Amino acid sequence: MPQITRDQVRVPADVMPESRDEYIANYLKATRGTGRLMLFACDQKIEHLNKDFYGEGIDIADAKPEHLFEIGRQGVCGVLAGQRGLIAQYAADYPEINYLVKMNSKTNIVPGSQDDPYSPQLYDLDAVLAMREAGVNVVGIGYTIYLGSEYESTMMAEAGELIAQAHANGLLVVLWIYPRGKAVKAEKDPALIAGAAGVALCLGADFVKVNPPKPEDGTAPAEALKVATMASGRTGLVCAGGSTVDAETFLTQLYDQIHTGGAVGNATGRNIHQRSLDEAVRLTKAISAITLADYSVADALAVFNGEKDFSL
Amino acid sequence: MPQITRDQVRVPADVMPESRDEYIANYLKATRGTGRLMLFACDQKIEHLNKDFYGEGIDIADAKPEHLFEIGRQGVCGVLAGQRGLIAQYAADYPEINYLVKMNSKTNIVPGSQDDPYSPQLYDLDAVLAMREAGVNVVGIGYTIYLGSEYESTMMAEAGELIAQAHANGLLVVLWIYPRGKAVKAEKDPALIAGAAGVALCLGADFVKVNPPKPEDGTAPAEALKVATMASGRTGLVCAGGSTVDAETFLTQLYDQIHTGGAVGNATGRNIHQRSLDEAVRLTKAISAITLADYSVADALAVFNGEKDFSL
């Protein structure tokens, strides 16, 4: 598995000198020493309410939140991303997981036709730092910006301030950036996705999670992603996993995003946790095999099918 | 009566080490050492103005606020939940009651057709901590979120910050979560109630008070409640008592919510305080007999009818 050394970690200039070691340690933990990010997204209980966790096509195991943490423990992930309270209720029993605290969230009850989206910051960073101080293995924070929303300014400002504070304290930052709102005609327009990537850089994020671009001109999505990964510069770009598809399709997309598109990882939620514990665990390993160890799709599929094992 | 030990209290990871003992003590006080919650809701003087306290079918004793505290003293409750000011005016004379300070409230004068609901935070936590410091027996706080309101974001943010602060200081948190607003078509839709339960968990609440789900497909409410209690995970779920019904109906519902639905208690207001002091006191005992001591409905009814006594 390709590994980077402590010296190869590029530390942003807004990480205060006294937090430099902490930042490097967090970066190596989150990327499992590879510089690549496998993010297990577990923030949907607010974002999508219970619809992602219970119903047709979803394993009943997913109805209980502990499922997420069991996957986190038994599978192979870089970070488990969830809201502060969720982590606070389970972290003591799952201390080995790297946690990324999602700082904002909204439900999907109010439709876009009624109001543009705003996802409010739910707690200040001090609350997160206190949890770290109290022993929770928090390596970073996350924040979602709906670019082009009428509330873009509030989210940009909350994110901007949080990034400064998080870096100063040695925490990583992942931005979720989704163009959305009345003014946004095509949320997955490649130029817009590239724009989102550039915004993440200007705000100083370490990683940005975007939706895979959907070109209208026949370009392959992974090809179109190249522009975005150039635009994001030193901010690593990862794509959202989206709704559940079959494993081969999913792993192939991921492989192309990394090897063609220049992505440095992935951010996957529903595709993982809507499966039974065993299957979900194997999927995290297959994803990580591609993301962190440059496996081929075929080899990763073998991991998913239980024909090969993968661990770090 | 089933009892839990100090070691069995699961302390969230955002309770600071120096507040750990305080949290455990508050948890055991609020749940009367059982892990179950009997919450006597006394916040309606703002929420419903005087309509819940005076008029046809309401005992005249309820016209005076001291009635609430007499019930709290003579009856059997886990906590008495009311606004900070209400508690401040009476607590010195009723020191034995466990108080849960309701942090926000709104009146019902502005109708939903005019504006979506927002219930503002009425004081910061420091004001509550100061009262505790001054000797008032405050064991926790409460906050109401109207999920799906256009003001959801403000309430989510206020709740998110308060929970972090309350836990850090060893206080319990109960969230009241009601889906409500122009975007909410069916406030008691089981999936929505389960969603509300999950939101409470992600925010880190210890308990969440929701309305009992009303399935449209013939499922029994208590059966439908199961999905919600799974979704809430380590956050204990209790149902709101709603408007006054006869005792047998009420106690049967409660029994089913706990034994079929997986609820860990109840949150009852009007059903209790709209009765004469003696009847109200007996009802708190009957409710607690089911909630805290696993009585059958028949035995609890006997307590309500004064044929059996119940105390802790």
Next chain:
Amino acid sequence: MPQITRDQVRVPADVMPESRDEYIANYLKATRGTGRLMLFACDQKIEHLNKDFYGEGIDIADAKPEHLFEIGRQGVCGVLAGQRGLIAQYAADYPEINYLVKMNSKTNIVPGSQDDPYSPQLYDLDAVLAMREAGVNVVGIGYTIYLGSEYESTMMAEAGELIAQAHANGLLVVLWIYPRGKAVKAEKDPALIAGAAGVALCLGADFVKVNPPKPEDGTAPAEALKVATMASGRTGLVCAGGSTVDAETFLTQLYDQIHTGGAVGNATGRNIHQRSLDEAVRLTKAISAITLADYSVADALAVFNGEKDFSL
């Protein structure tokens, strides 16, 4: 004159121990040792602009603000309520008056048809505490809430926080609560007035000023007031004096509010200051004779007519 002792003053539990003596002293000063409140309301220069102070039927003495302070000095009042700045400009020359600082105010220029009412907090409590520290005889604060306004939430929150701070520092709090706004059909509906009284209690006010209820069913106003004074519990209720009427009508209403309705005082402005200094002074004495010394209406009228004197 009925007097209460220091021990009979009921101190709310949010008065910090170190401010307890201060609170008791302020309570006794404001109520002239009786537990009853005679509040001279002098906040109309913002609320009603100059219309209450100059024009037909108003003594020319009222055109100059010093008139208010002369009445305060020569008459018999519990507290003179006015905005911070007004008090700051005159207090050094009228040190014997008990001041109640009105914390919010609005003008009446924007009509209700254009916007619902919001009366903004004009300064923080620190500014009031500093004045007290500098020697001004401030015994409490006041705040107006327009219940049912679309801005109810902001006023509830400002009041809620101020009450906590004021009590913590030993100051009394009087809330003015008026139901008003597009959603309010009948501002003086008895049930609504009773609701307002209950809100004041839940916020923790020491006194609440409401408009006298106007029953539509033929009940006498003072009779209707009983429900409100029950609802307000330990928060003393006083009625607003309203626009100027003849002294006998005024004093009879007041007598009934106290002896039938259960009010514990009065809050009067225009009825007093729109008269000449001499007449205004005599009216404060007549009002105080009823409020503080349980005079009959006839005896109080004799005081007003200069046939009897009244002092404390």
Next chain:
Amino acid sequence: MPQITRDQVRVPADVMPESRDEYIANYLKATRGTGRLMLFACDQKIEHLNKDFYGEGIDIADAKPEHLFEIGRQGVCGVLAGQRGLIAQYAADYPEINYLVKMNSKTNIVPGSQDDPYSPQLYDLDAVLAMREAGVNVVGIGYTIYLGSEYESTMMAEAGELIAQAHANGLLVVLWIYPRGKAVKAEKDPALIAGAAGVALCLGADFVKVNPPKPEDGTAPAEALKVATMASGRTGLVCAGGSTVDAETFLTQLYDQIHTGGAVGNATGRNIHQRSLDEAVRLTKAISAITLADYSVADALAVFNGEKDFSL
């Protein structure tokens, strides 16, 4: 020239004891030892953009901002009122001027038909106190309130808080109060102007700048002003100079405002700075001759015409 002594300066009760000497010194500086105020208003570069400084009928000297400071140095003024930044850029070269920092300002681009006026506070008082600490001769602050605007509440609150802070630190406060907004039918209605004057007093201002009233019933403006100067009580009232008129008209109006209307000074901008340096300097002297030394109109005109000199 009539002079007042230090003992005759009436110090508001919200001036902290340790700032009392500072307040008295500032009061005497601003009023040139007379208790009267000659305010040179230089805040129009934001309020009216460049239209007041360049164009037909305006001396070309006014195109450069240094013109304002030259007038301030060579002429006779009580204070020069301008925004913090303007003063910061020139004060080191014009140390002898008394500066009044205008705390809020807006442009006139958005018309009243589009939105009601709001003039935002542009910096906190600490920024002003720091400048004073660093040696700038700041004697007070100013703030504009648009009474009757839908944003009245925000401006009232900003002003209310600033006055408390400014007085606590020994600075004078001048309020500009203009009724304006959709709800205001006649901005110069005498009753409204009197109302504005009373508002300034209740907020605790030392001086209030209002527009001269325009009675519709044939009353002379200066006569109508009397009601306002009574209403403002201990807050000194001065009238805005308005757009440029000939010197005799201007000086006559000023004389009448003071000697008939009870004004204690004037606040003049465009009438002064739109002239050549020499003429502007002479006009400040003529104005100050009336304001500070009770000159007749004829004598003041002689000063303006260079036939007499006037200095302090």
Next chain:
Amino acid sequence: MPQITRDQVRVPADVMPESRDEYIANYLKATRGTGRLMLFACDQKIEHLNKDFYGEGIDIADAKPEHLFEIGRQGVCGVLAGQRGLIAQYAADYPEINYLVKMNSKTNIVPGSQDDPYSPQLYDLDAVLAMREAGVNVVGIGYTIYLGSEYESTMMAEAGELIAQAHANGLLVVLWIYPRGKAVKAEKDPALIAGAAGVALCLGADFVKVNPPKPEDGTAPAEALKVATMASGRTGLVCAGGSTVDAETFLTQLYDQIHTGGAVGNATGRNIHQRSLDEAVRLTKAISAITLADYSVADALAVFNGEKDFSL
């Protein structure tokens, strides 16, 4: 090359004495010792998203953000202006560049027809000061105001406060001021541009970046600019470079802005970075030759064409 000495630097009075040396050093660095400003604007990745960096007519080098920093290093600029996060990610590898941190930014997704523009402050000044403390060569900050927007008040207030804080800490301030919004009919109207210049002065900025005026009456733009440079007084005025044009046109405009219009520099972005590295570097040198060393257009063109070299 004309140079100014430390003593010739005019230090605003709001620079605290302990920060005076820092301010002078920053001023000399930013102006390369000349008092003139060559600002390389690199904030478009948020303002214009990826459209300014990728597409027809744009060199592919510009697709990667590192391009901006390579130009900054190899070319001749006064300051490189970009958002805090962008600078934080690259500054450690480009320590020789003078950085100006852009404090606010918005995307251009929401069109003016949907909402007036507001560009939110993205972080507080402390975050910038911390970066300086940690060794980043930050010499100043920038902020954009959309004058005439319905959100003008918020931007004016954020800018006003930031300028006070920045100066107090020895940092320069550049304001970008663009009249824009429903109320603005002609964004480049000379009188409006002059107004913007005056606003910058009143807020206390050191430099203001405006669009070159577009007179409708046939006046040459540089001639029309004179009024604006008079209006800005001690605040140096520079014009925005706008969209990419050929070098000769660009340099001629710049020459005229300085030598006819009274501008003290330039602020150029797209015109520079949309070219290949080599060409972009030569353009920065040509621009600086005019701005900092009073080269003729012909000589500057020779620099751009590589026929002459220019360095400091």
